[in-house]
Amino acid sequence: VMLVGDSGVGKTCLLVRFKDGAFLAGTFISTVGIDFRIWDTAGQERFRSVTHAYYRDAHALLLLYDVTNKASFDSIQAWLTEIQEHAQDDVVLMLLGNKVDSAQERAVKREDAEKLAKDYGLPFMETSAKTGLNVDLAFTAIAKELKQRHTKAPSEPRFQLHDYIKREGRGASCCRP
Numbered sequence: 001v002m003l004v005g006d007s008g009v010g011k012t013c014l015l016v017r018f019k020d021g022a023f024l025a026g027t028f029i030s031t032v033g034i035d036f037r038i039w040d041t042a043g044q045e046r047f048r049s050v051t052h053a054y055y056r057d058a059h060a061l062l063l064l065y066d067v068t069n070k071a072s073f074d075s076i077q078a079w080l081t082e083i084q085e086h087a088q089d090d091v092v093l094m095l096l097g098n099k100v101d102s103a104q105e106r107a108v109k110r111e112d113a114e115k116l117a118k119d120y121g122l123p124f125m126e127t128s129a130k131t132g133l134n135v136d137l138a139f140t141a142i143a144k145e146l147k148q149r150h151t152k153a154p155s156e157p158r159f160q161l162h163d164y165i166k167r168e169g170r171g172a173s174c175c176r177p
């Protein structure tokens, strides 16, 4: 599982929230390269070539933008192009709009992200590494999808990632084309 998105969108914080249930307020230590099993990549352009090398082996990608940073949302198209070029065709992909706790500073409308998600057929949720909103759910949904792909007997009903996050998510939304 690989976390991608512009620098500062909260990839490391999302992972720390999931892993340790904690949020380190005010700390921003930019990732250099790649961390452990869930690959927390660097959003900064200058580390992009390091990130490229990991796409090929990733089974799932969590693509993040920051709801308070319009530029990070505008980059999503470019990230999707990059994913298309470097990742496996059947990679599990989910779009996450992080920092939804900062309602006052919101710069990306949920509807705009929903439209983008719908256009690309991506499951989508808004998250907060600060409050934990939908964080466990994002990782659990990815885990369930990957588990089913590797173990599912053909007769079993297929796990539906979109339906799952729609049902379980708090204020979550998701879309199918």
Ligand SMILES: Nc1nc2c(ncn2[C@@H]2O[C@H](COP(=O)(O)OP(=O)(O)OP(=O)(O)O)[C@@H](O)[C@H]2O)c(=O)[nH]1
Residues within 6 Å of the ligand: 005, 006, 007, 008, 009, 010, 011, 012, 013, 014, 024, 025, 026, 027, 028, 029, 030, 031, 032, 041, 042, 043, 044, 098, 099, 100, 101, 102, 127, 128, 129, 130, 131
């Ligand atoms: N309010 C709020 N701030 C957040 C949230 N997630 C992260 N931040 C803050 O955003 C800043 C950047 O977070 P990081 O997790 O380091 O960002 P990153 O995407 O890993 O950045 P790179 O490693 O450079 O790619 C930090 O100051 C965090 O405290 C969130 O959900 N809510």
